Amino acid sequence: MLVLGIESSCDETGVALYDTSAGLLAHQLHTQMAMHAEYGGVVPELASRDHIRRLVPLTQACLQQAGKSYADISAVAYTQGPGLGGALLAGASFANALAFALNKPVIPVHHLEGHLLSPLLGDDIPEFPFVALLVSGGHSQFMAVRGVGDYTLLGESVDDAAGEAFDKTAKLLGLPYPGGAKLSELAKLGRAGAFELPRPMLHSGDLNMSFSGLKTAVLTAVNKARASDNGAPLSEQTRNDICRAFQDAVVDVLAAKAQQALRQTGFKRLVVAGGVGANWQLRQRLGSLNKVHTYFPPLSLCTDNGAMIAFAGALHLQAAQPAGGFDVKPRWPLSDIVQA
Template sequence: MLVLGIESSCDETGVALYDTERGLLAHHLHTQMAMHAEYGGVVPELASRDHIRRLVPLTEGCLQEAGVGYGDIDAVAFTQGPGLGGALLAGSSYANALAFALDKPVIPVHHLEGHLLSPLLADDKPEFPFVALLVSGGHTQFMAVRGIGDYTLLGESVDDAAGEAFDKTAKLLGLPYPGGAKLSELARLGRADAFQFPRPMLHSHDLQMSFSGLKTAVLTAVEKVRAESGGNEIPEQTRNDICRAFQDAVADVLVAKSKKALLDTGFRTLVVAGGVGANWKLRDEFSRLTVQRPSANKKQSHPEEAVKVYFPPLAYCTDNGAMIAFAGAMRLHNRQEAGAFNVKPRWPLADIVQQG
């Protein structure tokens, strides 16, 4: 079965072709980063219009690369939500119109399910069950994943998502949009212990997280530096030091909460997905992740055991059509038709469990 995947939830237009027997055949992506950089953030109306311009050329590019035609497509999957309303409508209307013209089923896909399943596109893929850390610009949450459609929310950020905190902190430091990746790059040049920022909710005994206070701590530090220097400029090394301290704080929280999620579920596999999953610091920390499970004998303790940690390939960390095509292929048995304008800008991942 050949599935065409359409992703248009925010500022990237992704189109891909996934074959259930041959795997991923083609994957094309257009990012609107340069267009939105002029405004310092995503402009929803501009994003929607650009999706409309890109969808047909990207689709035709995928078909040409895969050596197939429109008539070979067996189903069309699209991101139904969550995301920007207008951007979602662009992808939804295109997917539904194309499916109608081809007389093929259309498969609505939850954007976060696409991210959650994206590590399965790699050659070395995880097996169910596993704990998934979805960490992106809009979401930071832990899910217990027992199979396709069998997801349980374990905890999430109560305010800013980790990726959002990265971008907002970068803006405080005067870094160009989108600043999260640049902040991570500068953190490599920062000195350890030059700044100490809080680890919010690190010891909350649950899997909830908060990054808004961390962002405020950075603001306080920046204002202090500027006051001491008598100007608005932040010395280059000081900026790098702040970047490192911020990134270290986020990583410490995510690692600690991941350990708790693994202990609470008893699972031995962790999947880290979403745009922030490309962060070098997180990948480094998680590559050495171990947990110490409790022993029935209080006088003895189990040795630390290594955790199997999986990331999606870097190309599939950000929003992309490949993850939507794959998730759609996994749900082909449902074949639920969607209305041409049926999108869900706000859509909890837990809501799709009953469809599994």
């Protein structure tokens, strides 16, 4: 069976073809990063319009790359939510129209489930069960995963997600949008221990997280550093040191909570997915946990992409789950698809 996957939840248009026998055949992605950089953040109306422009040519490019035609498609999967309402509608409209024209089923997919399962597209495929750490721009969650569709929420961020905190902190430091990746690169040049920042909820006793206070602590550190230098702008080294301190704090919290989740479940496998899963320091730290096998999706699949949607859709299709219809859910807690 050949599944076409459509991802349009935010500012990336992703289209992919996944074959249940041959695996991922084609993967096309367009990022709107340059368009939104002028505004310092994602503009929903512009995002929606750009998805509309990109979906047809990206789909045609996927088919050409895979050597397939529209007639070969068995089903069309699309991101139903969560995400920006207009952006989701663009993908849902295209997916449903195409599925109707081809007389094929349409499969709605939860965006976070796509991320959750994306490491299964890598070369080193984790076996069930495992603990999953979802770390994206809008979500930070720990899940116990015992099988496809068998998920238990263990803990989550009570305010800013890790990726959101990265981008907001980068903005505080004057880095261009989107600044999270740039902050991570500058952290390589920072001196460990030059600044001390808190580790929020490190000893909370549960698996919940909080990062908004860490962002405030960065602002305090910036103001103190500038005041000590008569109000002058931060030097490059001071900025790099603050980047390092911020990243150290986030990684410390995520690593400690990951170890707690593994102890709590008794699992020996950890899966890390989502955009922050590309962070070099987080990969190093979680990849070196004692007696734990840690899995990451390929770097190209850490960001939002159509491959994870096509793959999740194919799994739903193989499980003979009922086909969906035209609907989007901008606010859709992952708990809605979590087993009790």
